[in-house]
Structures are given as structure tokens and as C-alpha cells.
Amino acid sequence: MFAEVQISKTRDEKVPRLVEPLVTNIISSGLSSVHHVCCVDSETAWYSGNAPRLKLLDKKSKELKVVKTPDQHGVSGMSMSISRELIFCSSTNKSVYKVKGETIEQICSTGDFKPYGIHCCRNGDILVSVCNNQRAKIDRFGSDGSKMEEIEITQNGRRLFKYPSFLTQNSNGDICVSDLNRIVVTTNSGSFRYNYHGGKSKSFRPRGICCNIKLSHIIVADDINNIIHVVNENGTRLGVLDTSGQGILGQLRLPSSLSLDDNDNIWVGEMFSGLTKVLKYLELHYV
Structure with a gap:
């Protein structure tokens, strides 16, 4: 089922390989649905759903903190910063926020565009997928909220995105975006690289996406098939x-x-069960 993962190695060294996934833990969020999950470390994660609040839980489903969102609005995306602060966006308020202690601070506004996904880069930049009635793009902001770049058009003048939502960044700098029935991958500067349409799957509806930066894996939730795709940095399904x-x-x-x-x-939040399932998908093997 799985392709070989190619990484540099030395003799008698253990290297990670894809294995059949094992559910090692199930966490009850106390929410009717888990729209977003964001790990702080290996024991705790932030959650958001339909309710206008953010919840920090441990692996035993114990509630550690609850933060109400501004104006009681929902969360359309969230990501952990390099300094382990939770950054989130609200499509209703058209804004990006930071959870700082017990308070919430606004970082920036997305103007006339609604934000539907967010990712904190390792250099401190913040990528936000945004849409309005005419346009869809990725905006890059600095950590201070200053707008730095728009990613929207290919080198040939075509629009890159239809309805971008979840997004992440790979170890090589590539930006990977869930966009209706495909994953759009661009370089860090926004040049188009390729689209991933689900490999051998007859249907494909990508949702949450993250990257294992140690292996350059792109990991994508497919909610129409109830599976997780693992793809290499060049778009080949592993x-x-x-x-x-x-x-x-x-x-x-x-x-x-x-x-x-x-x-x-991999922590997998489910849309309607309120559960998050923790999957082990790698094992170390001698070469």
C-alpha cells in the first residue's frame, strides 16, 4: 500500500517508514464538531468548533483553558506560532488574532476578504487564505500584522485558487493549500508547482492539511473517503x-x-463527532 520513503541514511541506521495507521488515543473535545485542532506539543492541543470559544485540552480530554472569541464569533482557521502562541482567524470579523495569556489581541485585518485558513511559518510570517465574491488568494503578513505579499495569479495569468481553505508550508518552503477538490502547491514566492487531485482515488475532497517537515510529507484529510493521504514534496502519493x-x-x-x-x-479532528483521533503512522526500521 505504501511507497518507500526516500531519505539520506547511513549503514545500520534506523529510518522512519510508513506503516498501517494505529489509533493510539481518542480525545473528546466536548464540542459538537471539531472544525480545527492545533497541537501545542505531544500532550495538549487547541480546539475550535461551532461554539464561539477556543478550548485547550490534554490527551485525557481534560479541559485546561477556555478562551471566548471576539464578539462571540466562530473560528475559521488556527495555527501555532514558532513561539507556541495560538494564532487564529475569524471570517465574520475578517481579522487575525493572537491568544496571549488570558487575552486575545488583534494582529491584522483582512480587509474586504474573508479568511478561511491560516498557517504560521517558521520565519514568523503568517499565511492566510482569503476569498471574496470575485477573488481568492493567499495573503502573507509579517508577525507585526503588516501585509507583505499576495499570492493569486500564475506566471501565465491564470488564477491559482478557486476556494482556498486549510493551508500549510513544507520543509522546502512550498505552500500547500486545500482548494475544493484538489491541493494547490506553490513555491514560497507563489510560483505554481502542481495540483494534487487525490492520486488513484476516484473522488477527493481535501480538508485539513499539515506537513511533516522532517520527511517533507504533505498530509491531507479526505473527508469524502474518510482517509488521510500522504504525499511527497513532488506530489506523488506515498x-x-x-x-x-x-x-x-x-x-x-x-x-x-x-x-x-x-x-x-497525526491528530485528526472529526467534523460531527466532536472527537479527535491520534494516529501513529511511522515506525523506525533498520535499513
């Missing part, structure tokens, strides 16, 4: 993570959001 054989609770049901913890486990 395999799919399917937990349908792990009983009723172990099966993925409408996976909507993804986050990778410090141990390279």
Missing part, C-alpha cells in the same frame, strides 16, 4: 491512512482538521 478496520470508534468519520505533534503523530 500511501493512504485508512483506519476502517479498527472498530467503530477507530474508524475515521468526516476527518476535517489535522495537526502533527512533537512525536510525528
Whole structure:
């Protein structure tokens, strides 16, 4: 099922390989749905759903903190900054915010565009997927909220995106965006690289997306097939993570959001169950 992961190695060295996924933990968020999950470390994560609040929970589903959102509006995207601060956006308020202690600070406004996804880059930049009735693009902001760049048009003058939502950045700087029935991948500067349409899958509806920067894996939730795609940096599908054989609770049901913890486990938030399932998908093997 899985392609070989190619990385540099030395003799008798253990290297990670894709294996059949194992659900190692199930977390009840206390929300009716998990729209977004964002790992802080290997033990805790932030959650958002339909309710106008953010929740910090540990792996035992214990509530550690609850923060109300500005004006009681919902969250359309969230990401962890390099300094471990939660950054999120609201499509209703058309703004990007930061959780700082017990308070929320506005970082910037997205103007006439509604934000539908956000990612904090390792250099401190913030990428935001935004749309209005005429245009769809990725805006790059500095950590101080200053707008730095718009990614919208290909070198041939075509629009890159239709309805961008979740997004992330790979180890090579590529920007990877869930966009209706495809993943759009551009360089860090916004030049088009390729589209991923699900590989061998007959249907494909990408949702949450994250990258394992150690291996350059692009990891994508496919909520129409209830699986997770693992793709290399050049768009080749390495395999799919399917937990349908792990009983009723172990099966993925409408996976909507993804986050990778410090141990390279994938946290999968489900759209309507309120559950998050932690998947182990790599094992070390001697070469």
C-alpha cells in the first residue's frame, strides 16, 4: 500500500517508514464538531468548533483553558506560532488574532476578504487564505500584522485558487493549500508547482492539511473517503491512512482538521463527532 520513503541514511541506521495507521488515543473535545485542532506539543492541543470559544485540552480530554472569541464569533482557521502562541482567524470579523495569556489581541485585518485558513511559518510570517465574491488568494503578513505579499495569479495569468481553505508550508518552503477538490502547491514566492487531485482515488475532497517537515510529507484529510493521504514534496502519493478496520470508534468519520505533534503523530479532528483521533503512522526500521 505504501511507497518507500526516500531519505539520506547511513549503514545500520534506523529510518522512519510508513506503516498501517494505529489509533493510539481518542480525545473528546466536548464540542459538537471539531472544525480545527492545533497541537501545542505531544500532550495538549487547541480546539475550535461551532461554539464561539477556543478550548485547550490534554490527551485525557481534560479541559485546561477556555478562551471566548471576539464578539462571540466562530473560528475559521488556527495555527501555532514558532513561539507556541495560538494564532487564529475569524471570517465574520475578517481579522487575525493572537491568544496571549488570558487575552486575545488583534494582529491584522483582512480587509474586504474573508479568511478561511491560516498557517504560521517558521520565519514568523503568517499565511492566510482569503476569498471574496470575485477573488481568492493567499495573503502573507509579517508577525507585526503588516501585509507583505499576495499570492493569486500564475506566471501565465491564470488564477491559482478557486476556494482556498486549510493551508500549510513544507520543509522546502512550498505552500500547500486545500482548494475544493484538489491541493494547490506553490513555491514560497507563489510560483505554481502542481495540483494534487487525490492520486488513484476516484473522488477527493481535501480538508485539513499539515506537513511533516522532517520527511517533507504533505498530509491531507479526505473527508469524502474518510482517509488521510500522504504525499511527497513532488506530489506523488506515498500511501493512504485508512483506519476502517479498527472498530467503530477507530474508524475515521468526516476527518476535517489535522495537526502533527512533537512525536510525528497525526491528530485528526472529526467534523460531527466532536472527537479527535491520534494516529501513529511511522515506525523506525533498520535499513
